[in-house]
Amino acid sequence: MAHLSPVDLLVLHAVRLNGFAGTAAVAARFDLDADQTREDLLDAEAYGRVSRSAFTDLGGWSLTQAGYRHNEAQLRDELDHTGARGTVTAAHEQFLPLNARASQVFTTWQLDAGDPADTLHQLARLADRLHHLERLVAARLSRFAGYHARFTAALVQAVDDPAWITGVEVDSCHKVWFELHEDLIATLGISR
Amino acid sequence: MTVVPLADAGPTCGGKAHGLAVLMRAGLPVPDGFVVVDPADDPAEIAAHLGRLRGPAVAVRSSGLAEDSAAASFAGQLETVLGARSPAEVLTAIRRCAASAGSDRVRGYRSRLGLDDEDAVSVIVQELVAADRAGVLFTRDPRTGADAVVINASWGLGESVVSGAVAPDEAVVTAPADTVRVVVGAKQTRLDLTADGLARTPVPPTDRTRPCLTPDEVHRLVALGRRCAELAGRPQDVEWAIDGDRIWLLQSRPITTLGGPVGRALASPLVTGAPGGSGRATGPARLVRSVDDFARVQPGDVLVCRTTDPAWTPLFRLAAAVVTESGGVLSHAAIVAREFGLPAVVGADQAMAKLTDGTPITVDGFAGTITEGSH
Numbered sequence: 001m002a003h004l005s006p007v008d009l010l011v012l013h014a015v016r017l018n019g020f021a022g023t024a025a026v027a028a029r030f031d032l033d034a035d036q037t038r039e040d041l042l043d044a045e046a047y048g049r050v051s052r053s054a055f056t057d058l059g060g061w062s063l064t065q066a067g068y069r070h071n072e073a074q075l076r077d078e079l080d081h082t083g084a085r086g087t088v089t090a091a092h093e094q095f096l097p098l099n100a101r102a103s104q105v106f107t108t109w110q111l112d113a114g115d116p117a118d119t120l121h122q123l124a125r126l127a128d129r130l131h132h133l134e135r136l137v138a139a140r141l142s143r144f145a146g147y148h149a150r151f152t153a154a155l156v157q158a159v160d161d162p163a164w165i166t167g168v169e170v171d172s173c174h175k176v177w178f179e180l181h182e183d184l185i186a187t188l189g190i191s192r
Numbered sequence: 193m194t195v196v197p198l199a200d201a202g203p204t205c206g207g208k209a210h211g212l213a214v215l216m217r218a219g220l221p222v223p224d225g226f227v228v229v230d231p232a233d234d235p236a237e238i239a240a241h242l243g244r245l246r247g248p249a250v251a252v253r254s255s256g257l258a259e260d261s262a263a264a265s266f267a268g269q270l271e272t273v274l275g276a277r278s279p280a281e282v283l284t285a286i287r288r289c290a291a292s293a294g295s296d297r298v299r300g301y302r303s304r305l306g307l308d309d310e311d312a313v314s315v316i317v318q319e320l321v322a323a324d325r326a327g328v329l330f331t332r333d334p335r336t337g338a339d340a341v342v343i344n345a346s347w348g349l350g351e352s353v354v355s356g357a358v359a360p361d362e363a364v365v366t367a368p369a370d371t372v373r374v375v376v377g378a379k380q381t382r383l384d385l386t387a388d389g390l391a392r393t394p395v396p397p398t399d400r401t402r403p404c405l406t407p408d409e410v411h412r413l414v415a416l417g418r419r420c421a422e423l424a425g426r427p428q429d430v431e432w433a434i435d436g437d438r439i440w441l442l443q444s445r446p447i448t449t450l451g452g453p454v455g456r457a458l459a460s461p462l463v464t465g466a467p468g469g470s471g472r473a474t475g476p477a478r479l480v481r482s483v484d485d486f487a488r489v490q491p492g493d494v495l496v497c498r499t500t501d502p503a504w505t506p507l508f509r510l511a512a513a514v515v516t517e518s519g520g521v522l523s524h525a526a527i528v529a530r531e532f533g534l535p536a537v538v539g540a541d542q543a544m545a546k547l548t549d550g551t552p553i554t555v556d557g558f559a560g561t562i563t564e565g566s567h
Contacts, residue, residue, distance in 0.1 A: 019502030178528075182501050
């Protein structure tokens with residue numbers, strides 16, 4: 001049975017994975033109740049774990065250093081408590097060679113050397129590997145579910161609009177991939 | 193007659209052209225070419241000379257009168273255009289190189305050195321060597337003045353080494369026994385002439401970790417470098433390229449700073465790394481250690497950090513350029529920087545230690561260099 005993470009962990013972790021996001025986007029990340037999420041964010045702000053800031057025309061929440069430390073402590077306790085460390089470590093090891101290939105595909109695409117059909121084909125193959133990897137981890141920690149669905153949704157969009165490959169304004173293939181990378185290293189408490 | 197075959201170039205053709213002509217006349221392997229003494233020259237005459245050169249493309253470089261003299265090395269100060277093909281492209285490149293002598297940065301450099309202003313420069317048009325390996329050679333160690341030949345080498349065209357875009361292999365050959373000591377550099381990327389023009393690509397991991405020169409090639413280069421020093425009568429700084437089995441000499445000039453820091457360029461980079469995103473930008477360095485420093489970032493700052501995670505993406509909207517200590521050309525930071533069209537240098541070792549918060553720096557996302565001030 002997959003472990004369900006507590007809401008306060010999910011709220012803080014959603015801020016970390018989004019990097020910088022408004023309350024609605026934080027709630028949407030793990031499909032949490034918007035009002036509950038707002039309350040939790042205000043609590044976290046009182047503890048100095050998140051701060052509200054504005055960049056140009058964009059306002060949102062981000063973690064403070066104290067927030068990073070608290071998030072990492074919660075993730076570490078969760079791994080110890082559920083005994084899922086071995087599974088996540090194995091998934092991270094599987095991820096690294098896939099990440100090298102994905103970064104190569106994204107970079108080649110951006111540098112105008114990537115053929116669109118070939119790029120989509122290679123990303124589709126990575127999606128298959130991602131599916132396998134996600135099933136492995138999500139079987140222990142349910143919060144890991146959803147990356148494959150978002151990645152393939154981006155891939156479908158990319159057929160008509162290439163911004164979905166590496167774009168920063170949409171939930172592109174690269175954005176999903178980057179987020180999974182962050183999630184794995186955050187969960188294992190390692191640095192990039 | 194104001195277009196001169198390279199082999200016939202005299203002192204009035206500029207220091208670089210004259211130096212190459214001396215090497216050619218001594219039988220050393222120098223790619224053929226010609227010198228345009230008056231840039232307002234007849235296009236038909238230039239096209240005719242171009243027709244006599246071999247190879248698909250040429251290198252176009254300026255050859256100022258005082259340039260390459262013992263007093264002043266203009267390394268990186270005057271325009272070079274690599275890979276021009278058609279007569280129209282070559283003509284444009286010639287005009288650009290000629291005009292570069294009048295640019296502000298060159299004038300500033302000349303006045304700092306107390307050189308007279310010169311109105312026009314000669315321009316060299318030379319067959320471009322499709323180099324598989326290339327680099328520079330000093331016939332004396334420019335850092336210590338010791339009697340040792342120092343070779344810097346990397347994959348592809350020599351621009352990668354000259355501009356400081358890569359950490360090259362370094363071979364130090366010490367007299368009298370000519371013992372060779374090689375330190376393998378990271379050689380992250382290579383620049384090559386392709387059918388579509390110049391292309392910079394990552395070097396595969398297996399080629400990064402092995403030396404790009406064979407011991408035999410090191411000794412052949414040393415012998416050629418010593419011939420250049422003999423002909424010039426003083427220690428030389430030589431640019432070379434290898435195409436297949438053939439070694440070519442592209443330039444030879446006096447070493448300008450013996451015993452000082454390596455003196456290829458006065459604007460020698462403060463930090464180098466892998467070119468992450470193309471373009472070039474200047475702004476105050478903003479050293480960001482953690483999210484708690486985010487509020488300090490102002491529009492137009494150069495973001496300098498160890499690494500970035502998704503939280504850092506909003507900073508890319510404000511920054512003029514990005515420098516990260518970790519990562520390579522394939523890193524997330526580089527991918528995101530390209531999406532924002534930002535110049536980026538990634539894998540810039542010790543950037544946080546070597547750069548000072550608030551100091552103006554210039555980030556060259558094509559060369560992979562960070563230099564002081566604005567250029």
